[in-house]
Amino acid sequence: MKSMNRRKFLKGSIGAATTFTVLSQSKSPAAEEKVVLGIMGVGGRGRALLRSLVKRSDVKIKYICDADTRCYGPAAEIVIEGHNYKPKFVQDFRKMLDDRQINAIVIATSDRWHALGTIMACQARKDVYVEKPLSLSIWDGRKMVEAARQYKRVVQVGTQSRSAPYTDKAAEYIRSGKLGDVYLARVFLMQESGPIHVADVQPVPEGLDYNLWCGPSPMPPYRPGRWFWRLWDFYVGYIMADMIHQVDLARYLIGKEYPDTVCNAGGVYHFDDGREQPDTQFATFELGKLTLLFEASLWSPYMHRIVHLKDKTRFPDWPFSATKVEICGTKGFMCFGRHGGGWQVFEEDRNIRESKAVVSEPASLKFGSIIDAHFDDFINCIRTRKKPKADIEEAHLSMVLCHLANISYRVGNRKLKFDGATETFVSDAEANKYLKANYRKPWVIPEKV
């Protein structure tokens, strides 16, 4: 089938329960061949990923793609400086999907494109790296998993803390029973944040395909800035968009999947900027005999994110660590720090009736090294067809917890029962309404991917 026909087919597939048969069958590159990539979304995050990718000699960045053509220059410059060639620029990502040479798509757009972009890339037989937060709804995430499995694609998610070398050791410590029985885990995102400014309505700038930029979300009149971060139709809220890293780490450490119940507390207490998502969240999950707590706030200047400690032998000041995970076992208490925090385990010293650190593993990582390691895993999996450490289903299961807390909030902070087998709430029509996001035609995720 010719390229143009294939593209038309892709366009036609949107919103339709289409059975895909003949598509670009990009085979996995041999070990000596470069992995050919296209990157979708080259704003700040996309350029950060490009900076990591151009360190690699085993990839070729054939395309950079953005609905906003104005993003081209700063992104192209990274590729030229790092790889000594000029990548092609396309505004519509479907042109990349048409290219049989492309092995994988890196999706670093805003969140509203993560699900449909991943699904369409899988349909076009491309492997996918997709940024977090994975999805706008639980249903989106499940369809992403289905697409990955149906088309036998490697889909890695940007929850890169799983690739930190010390993460496995901490997980193994818990699995070996050294922490005792684990009945309580706490996940934090407590930090200072700011109001979301909303500029006046303006004409759409030249060079921006605003329709494509909004994609599956509504298309209100254009404004510059990050106004859309305030709205459920575009965003899961800053708390969950960032806390997903710690949530995913906690789930990796405790090895659990679905909760039986969720109950959120909190609201929009601090900011008066029209945001729909809470700035204060305290969510409780029951996972059998384990209780998982989320503690999140966006107005806490005394809490500090760990952004790679300068002194690699040190640990965060745990009480004031904004992005920590605490695992409480019957023998020991683990503090685990995101992005460069390392981990420690404390046990009671009965002789002096104090808790003492019995394990202390600092991170000793350079800034950016975790994302480099994450791409190591991605490229390796593209060649070997193994599941990446941050496989789409693992990321989906973590994201489910974030969505559940949000849905509990949206129905009035009610306690909800959840059935993991069907990924639906038990006998709760009001909560079930929020399982699926709103989509704007033609960017509708099909029932059958």
Add this chain to the structure above:
Amino acid sequence: MSKRIMLLVIVSLICSNLSYAQWIEISNTKVTQETTELGGPRIVIEYDINDPEISKDCPAYVFIRYSKNSGTTWELLPMEHLRGNGYDLIESPGHKKIIWWGTGETSFADVNQVKVRVRGIQMVRIPAGKFIMKSLPGGGYDESKNTKPNSNLPLFYMAKYETTISMYTDYLNEIGREGAGWNNRMSDPAAVHSPGRCGIIQKGFAPNFAYSVKPGRENYPITYVSWYDAAAFLRWCGLRLPSEAEWEKALRGGIYLDGDKTKQRKNPLPERKYPWGNKSPNAEGVYRCNYDGDDDGFPYTASVGSFDKFNSPYGACDMAGNVAEWTLDWYSTPYHTGLDGFRMVRGGSWMAVPAACDAITGATQFPLKESSIMGFRGAKGPGKSH
């Protein structure tokens, strides 16, 4: 564009000329030391500045640097120690005289050890008043700002041209003997994978590095400068980077081009997209700035002022394309308040699509980033500095 000349002046009246493009030509410099009865010793600096472009709307910013140890180290002469008509903003050409009233500085034991350098930068005047701000500075959130960007700016001045390679080389020869301010990507303009490099040649060894410019590269904009490099250069001059609001107003013009005090010259296009108006950079087969590709005649950077028919309403050149320009503003999102340390660049570049060379498009950059597509220009006005 004619080359500008900066004169190196030695107090003992031994003068030597150094040719550095884009400094305003200053000639016949004479320096004398006098003793006064009541005010103590003083130094008198006289020079001629004859550029006919110098006017109230297009003044020269003149700054003086001096060395007390035969040029080993240099300092910016504080403006508050000066009197006369030849320093800071000069609004008319002609013979200028500066009296350097000092306390300690002007009673040099050995005047033969003293060197003085007078340099001038072409500026444009941006009168006080309202303009239409369309972008959200700092990407929409900066903890040091109010909710609404300030669209009523006080009087300020901005460099007419982007800082050139030769100006930066002059700076390096003063402060870069140990290598500060220089990186090897500034070096070779013939590098295959990055022909936009500057062509600044470093010779010798620390602490005696010396720098020169590959002939022909003098008037091109300096690139591969980090935000810190740009800020340091401008501190050296006594200037600062423009804020995003200042940058946008300098491109678009105020509602009144003569300012809100007089309101005589209404801006015909106060919401213009580009410095010249609303036509795209390549509309009707006319190339108005240096953007991606070589249709405009420049596959990489262009020498500054190459598109001087398409200046901003105040006469600032190359605000669209050529090199993206560092600004003073942080980029911060509600996510990571002040944590990421990004800075904003504005103005598109030789690698930008035409639409990105407009008044509102910006990009976030790590301040340590040294890029072939990023340079800077100076500003002078009230408000914060680096």
